[in-house]
Amino acid sequence: MTTTTQTHTTPSLITSIWHWLRDNLLTPWYNALITIIVTPIVAFVLYRILAWIFFAAEWDVVKQNLRLFMVGPYPQEELWRSWVTLGIVVLLSGLSWGAWRGREWTAPISVVVLGILGALFLPITAASKINLLIMAAIFVGGQFLGAWKGEHLRKYVVWLWVLSFFIVLIILWDVRPSSTPPFFEANIPSGQVGGLTLTILLAVIGIVASFPIGVLLALGRRSSLPVVKTFSILYIEIIRGVPLVTVLWTASLLLPLFLPSDIRVDKFIRAVTGITLFSAAYLAENVRGGLQAIPKGQYEAAQALGLNYRQMMQYIILPQALRIVIPALVGQFIALFKDTTLVLIVGLLELLAIARSVISQPEFIGLQREVFVFIALIYWVFSYSMSYTSRRIEERLNVSRR
């Protein structure tokens, strides 16, 4: 198509930019037209946005409410409990990173750099700055330990994650059977954990708890037992047919009916139950897609070796099916992360609800833009890092199978 002849001399920077422009933006003629029209619009919009971010926006509203965004109305004097929680998660992340990736430098260096940058520039108290640096140190220490013990540690790390879930609940809320005395002096009702912490807790607990239920429903839907099959289909199709808000309402209104009247179900538990039941139906459909992709020969080979149904599923079918659906599961997790905004209706204050309450205060009137841009950024950072991680996991799995 092009009339210029290819030269074999190394092109200068200018010419190579020109070639790129010509090939990608200027040919054929209608591309050139679109480029000419769109470029000024994009430039104008970018200019306005950057000008606003750096000169017009008043970020003080974010600075002053940072704690609220992070932990919601959690009492200031109990804040150390949320730091301990974070410390546990960071330690386990470091351990896992070390146990699976070994002595690898990019992660610890970025964590330390982020920690130092945060301590230098974040508008937080001196104590919080020190805590931030401690977190970075814990990660590096965890990774060192993980890499040192390597593969032997992996099994324990998985169990530690499971255990940490309960420890986190105990530390944050003092969750315990009502007959035992409290661990902490201050009793914190679950409504008082909010902000980003609540968002993360809801999403993580929701996906972890819905995982086994979803897998069972997916297997149930393919079962040869009519009762099991019918139940699974009904459950999946009914839940998928209604919006999450409805499920949350139902969970929060109906759950008390099924339980003895002296047990008052906590708001948080109600919200998590609703999210779990909702997410399980979608997870079941994703897993079913993976199951359908497994050839019949895999089932037959497993059966011919004498494996029973559970062994066949556990060792042969599910490991392959779940690998196939990792991208779909991550997509679902990201959607769930964003859907947690709906727990507002049962009276919990996650990130978005906190944002709304902040902008409704008289002293912050007119600062909606700053607040919403800030929380949008938080959602984006989390969602993007999840999809990035999922792509990396996929690549690694593909490589190991070649």
Added chain:
Amino acid sequence: MTQQQSHPQTANGDDIIIMENVKKRFGDFWALKGITTRVKRQEVVVIIGPSGSGKSTLIRCINHLEKHDEGRIIVDGIELSHDVRNIEAIRREVGMVFQQFNLFPHMTVLDNITLAPRIVRKWPREKAEKLAMELLDRVGIADQAHKYPGQLSGGQQQRVAIARALAMQPKIMLFDEPTSALDPEMIKEVLDVMRELARSGMTMVVVTHEMGFAREVADRIIFMDAGQIVEEGTPEHFFTNPRHERTKLFLSQILHH
């Protein structure tokens, strides 16, 4: 034990597989229309016949990958009923090798082989791996133990599949066209392994189109057509004077191919 030839219909304790009037239906279509035969311990039986004649269905009934609708199948003294425990007991004693290998792609070769001994027979890992390495050595690919199936050639994969079945220390091995999916240059390496297995005294039921293998290794050949056994006998009988027209036609087609 090593008493070789005798008439297949004689009933005695030496029969490891007994099939009596076995019928199998898919919808309205009868894939097996009444199969009666016996396999002795250490006997090598080769099943031949045109495509769609029911060969796969027949051997898949032996380990209950297909449920027979009528008749009786008794394997090593255990009758195949719909009782799950009987089915699992029989599957532990019967190894199977498939046309498409059906290796587990997410596991290394070694894990493919040790999986069933470890979780079905509850062997410790060391014991299972020791046997697995012996078997890989026997099929000639001990150096591939830590690769994934996708990294091996077809012939190597099929030899892994044979080792995987042998790891359960079965009394009977079933082969369903084990060389049909292989490139010609790999067929021999798989047949060599099977030949060695037959010589070691394994009871084998083999569906194959490899007439050279059948002639050399089989104690008995069964010719099937349209869900029935048309003719059975020794290789000499088959390749020198087959009785039935259909057998002659099939042999002439396959030998001149």
